[in-house]
Amino acid sequence: KQEVTQIPAALSVPEGENLVLNCSFTDSAIYNLQWFRQDPGKGLTSLLLIQSSQREQTSGRLNASLDKSSGRSTLYIAASQPGDSATYLCAVIGGSSNTGKLIFGQGTTLQVKP
Amino acid sequence: DTGVSQNPRHKITKRGQNVTFRCDPISEHNRLYWYRQTLGQGPEFLTYFQNEAQLEKSRLLSDRFSAERPKGSFSTLEIQRTEQGDSAMYLCASSLRPSGETAEQFFGPGTRLTVL
Numbered sequence: 001k002q003e004v005t006q007i008p009a010a011l012s013v014p015e016g017e018n019l020v021l022n023c024s025f026t027d028s029a030i031y032n033l034q035w036f037r038q039d040p041g042k043g044l045t046s047l048l049l050i051q052s053s054q055r056e057q058t059s060g061r062l063n064a065s066l067d068k069s070s071g072r073s074t075l076y077i078a079a080s081q082p083g084d085s086a087t088y089l090c091a092v093i094g095g096s097s098n099t100g101k102l103i104f105g106q107g108t109t110l111q112v113k114p
Numbered sequence: 115d116t117g118v119s120q121n122p123r124h125k126i127t128k129r130g131q132n133v134t135f136r137c138d139p140i141s142e143h144n145r146l147y148w149y150r151q152t153l154g155q156g157p158e159f160l161t162y163f164q165n166e167a168q169l170e171k172s173r174l175l176s177d178r179f180s181a182e183r184p185k186g187s188f189s190t191l192e193i194q195r196t197e198q199g200d201s202a203m204y205l206c207a208s209s210l211r212p213s214g215e216t217a218e219q220f221f222g223p224g225t226r227l228t229v230l
Contacts, residue, residue: 004156034218043120043205044157044221089156100145100209101170102219104156 002027002094006105013080014113021075021108023090028068031093034102035064035075038087047088048075080112116140118222120206126228127196134192135225139208146189147219148181149205150174157205163189164211196229203227 003026013019023033032051036044048057048064050073056065063076073090087109091102119138127133139146144165149157160179161171165186175181178196183189193200203226207219 036221041226043118043223044207046218046220049218091156100211100217100219101147101159101162102149102157102207103159106154106156 002030002092002103004090004092004103004105006088006090006108008108009106010109010111012111012113015080015082017080017112019077019080019110021077021088021090021110023073023075023105025071025073025092025103027094028071029094030068031100033064033066033073033090033092035062035073036089036091038089038107040087044089077110080110082112082114085110085112118206118208118220120204120222120225122225123223124226124228126230128230129198130195132192132194133196133227134190135204135206135227136188136190137206137222138188139206140210140220141187143208143210143220144186145209145211145217146183147207147209148189148191149207151203151205151224152201157203160191193227196227198229201227201229 005024007022034049035047050066061078066073087107089107091104121136147162148160151157163183178194181191203224205224206222209217209219
């Protein structure tokens with residue numbers, strides 16, 4: 001059974017700092033991995049999707065990497081801003097199923113202080 | 115607005131009542147997913163449709179839950195005889211599945227259910 005873990009559960013940093021969020025998964029046979037942002041009481045906003053054949057994806061100040069063999073992904077946020085404060089979720093589509101259902105971690109809640 | 119929409123955004127009900135939620139996916143997307151998220155947790159998969167066919171249901175989806183996507187467009191999720199443990203955010207997502215690969219899922223704003 002695929003399990004996804006995100007560490008740390010919460011993170012507080014001063015504005016301008018570069019930071020890394022971690023995601024690990026137990027079954028390396030995945031179709032893809034997706035990073036989301038969730039603001040309090042809101043739905044999920046897709047940030048980056050990495051296909052299983054890819055190693056990384058970049059969008060603006062965000063860079064996500066994927067190492068399937070070790071079951072890890074990282075989300076790098078450069079020059080953090082107070083507007084980046086939110087919960088960040090990673091999710092995988094497991095290799096044992098082609099339904100496309102996402103299996104989520106519990107999220108990392110980020111606070112960027114001005 | 116071309117994104118995923120959900121209605122209502124909030125629903126407060128008394129235990130034992132029935133509730134129904136609606137999801138309108140992105141128009142050309144053939145896959146539609148329902149997830150449930152409780153406070154402090156990541157979303158958990160409930161069920162999904164490809165066009166009008168419901169192809170998988172989670173064990174979380176008890177017999178009090180039913181979902182439909184009658185014409186392969188919008189979907190409804192009904193909960194009968196609600197219990198306090200049903201209180202959660204119900205999220206809908208859609209994607210376009212090209213042949214042989216999975217695709218990015220786009221989420222709606224969610225429906226927050228509170229069962230008193």
